[in-house]
Amino acid sequence: MDADLRISLHAWMVLTRTFDDAMVSMWKQGRGLGGTFSQRGHEAISVGAGMALGPDDVVAPMHRDLGTYLLRGMSPERIFSNLLGKATGPSRGRDANLHGMGDLDLGIIGYVSHIPQALPTTLGVAMAFRYRGERRVAMTFVGDGGTCSGGFHETLNMAALYRAPFVLVIENNQYAYSTPLHQQMAVSDLAARAASYGVAAERVDGNDVEAVYRAVSAAVERARNGEGPSAIEAVTMRMLGHAIHDGAEYVPAELLEEWAAKDPIERHRNVLLEDGVVDTVDLEKMHEVAQQRITEAIAEAEKAPYPDPATVTEGVYA
Amino acid sequence: MSGDQGTGGRELTYLEAIAEALAVEMERDERVLVLGEDVGGTFGGAFKVTKGLAERFGDRRVMNTPIAELGFVGMANGMALMGLRPVVEVQFADFISTAFDSIVQFAATNHYRWGGAIPWVIRAPSDGGIRSGPFHSQNPEAWFVHTPGLKVVAPATPADAKGLLISAIRDDNPVIFFEAKPLYRSVRGPVPEGEYLVPIGDARIARRGSDVTVVTYGSQLHEALAAAERLAIDGIDTEVVDLRTLKPLDVDTVLDSVARTGRVLVVHSANRNAGVGAEVAARIAEEAFMWLDAPVTRLGGLDIPIPFSPPLEDAYRPDATKIETAVRKLVAF
Secondary structure (H helix, E strand, O other): OOHHHHHHHHHHHHHHHHHHHHHHHHHHOOOOOOOOOOOOOOHHHHHHHHHOOOOOOEEEOOOOOHHHHHHOOOOHHHHHHHHOOOOOOOOOOOOOOOOOOOEHHHOEOOOOOOOOOHHHHHHHHHHHHHHOOOOOOEEEEEEOHHHHOHHHHHHHHHHHHOOOOEEEEEEEOOEEOOEEHHHOOOOOOHHHHHHOOOOEEEEEEOOOHHHHHHHHHHHHHHHHOOOOOEEEEEEOOOOOOOOOOOOOOOOOHHHHHHHHOOOHHHHHHHHHHHOOOOOHHHHHHHHHHHHHHHHHHHHHHHHOOOOOHHHOOOOOOO | OOOOOOOOOOEEEHHHHHHHHHHHHHHHOOOEEEEEOOOOOOOOOOOOOOOOHHHHHOOOOEEEOOOOHHHHHHHHHHHHHOOOEEEEEOOOHHHHHHHHHHHHHHHHHHHHHHOOOOOOEEEEEEOOOOOOOOOOOOOOHHHHHOOOOOEEEOOOOHHHHHHHHHHHHHOOOOEEEEEEHHHOOOOEEEOOOOOOOOOOOOOEEEEOOOOEEEEEOOOHHHHHHHHHHHHHHOOOOEEEEEOOEEEOOOHHHHHHHHHHHOOEEEEEEEEOOOOHHHHHHHHHHHHOHHHOOOOOEEEEEOOOOOOOOHHHHHHHOOOHHHHHHHHHHHHHO
16 A cells, blocks of 8 residues: 555544544533534544545545545534534534534535434435446445444345445444444344345454555445445444443443554554654654644634524525 | 416326326436336336336336335435436325435435435325225325425326426425325316426415305315305305415415405315314414404314225215315304
């Protein structure tokens, strides 16, 4: 893999983690608004998968895919503005936290809470590309929990049937809110669920950003060449609660310790250092740049205006 | 408010008018495609509304889907976001509940939340009276009238079926188009050729009268008109307002009629409790109270699942006789 690409993957993960750490402390200090969702543990997936897309492709990220939003060009100020209910966020104060952050100019479909609504929607995006004969790809994400929902099965069945240029990234983070995998389903191989519909499926280490990038890139390439849909199960661990209010006491401490040792950013950092792609000075610089970027973004979002209540009914209809 | 139902000799059934609207729009606009269960091939749908479209426009534009309403309405959301104009057939309006999230959570909220327009149409064959039982007879329009971000249309005549379907396809928002399936082959009327549009949000005075107003839509329009003819024999002059669009509601046409007659009956096939008629009645009570000579009255289905056996279904549904009785009571108040 090209050294610049490896560095870039790392830099986007660092930016995602820096954003997340700052967000979590803001909310703990009471400077947040409503709830929010930590990204910790998911950085390699949202960055690795997001990096695999081309500029004309479209993605529907979910609430743990901050890295994908950033990679598509949604600025940290706009995202913090959305989190704080400001007029300058992509939903203009209409939608909460990481929901409703759609921007078609950036190729992003906004998220809704009703899992797995993003799946059939994204299939429709892919079908529109196929309908017009465009060599574009549509990608979305789902959690392990979402694979239990009917829309997951309806969508994968149709995606395979229509050979749609559709890519699904399954983020298996072991828990659906408080419910562990073994209490959600009698199987443990989520890629097999997708494969049963005739979708090309594989499982990757979701804490290895380069492995995620390679697997999703191959899937995107297949989709672009008219070879049909793919599903990539990326296995990771949700390192904090479901949302900011959730202490996740139900997760065994040893499980978190085991996964903390496999932290995606720490691991990638060590690999880059071993391979001589970067040195510690480069990495320090990378963290400083990210920290400054996020500090500025928060300051800008905090001083941005709230939406004017006179506009509350605007935009219900196109 | 407009009353033009077209002139000239050509008449079509309600079903033929819908089929013609689809063909006109597919011919005119490459972005328009049709999808749903059994709509494609030579079969042409459970009611044959789409028969001939696949032969004419190809399988690419007339797509058969698996039995997966949540999935294929969700797919239409994505297609519409990318600029296509899918027309989705839900085989029976009763089955629309399985697509509820795709409609009310995604499509209805999307433009408000982040500005992505969803210009699809869902065609939903609704209504009963044809002995089809609890799951092939429903009128679920109130669910969607209660949902911000949707438009809801329910034509009663062939001309309106064509004109409103073309308007719905050209609208930039999600529109649910309730077809009254008892009318498919039983009602025939003049339908203008070519690109005929009836604006969404525009009620029609279907019959002029001075003593009492009946506000209705869908198949009950024809029951109300039949009742009005019987009432005329006794010198009761009934005005009949056909709402045509249920969301947005043309309140002005309703209020204007009530101001002239002072008496109003609201009728629909759907069960009365919290139905569309409740909103119509509330708007009249709020905005036309000073003109009323009698209480606003509603007639709808009973608050029960729709029964199959003829005497039970007839007991459930409003009809011309029940409308006639209710109007006589109103006039005598």
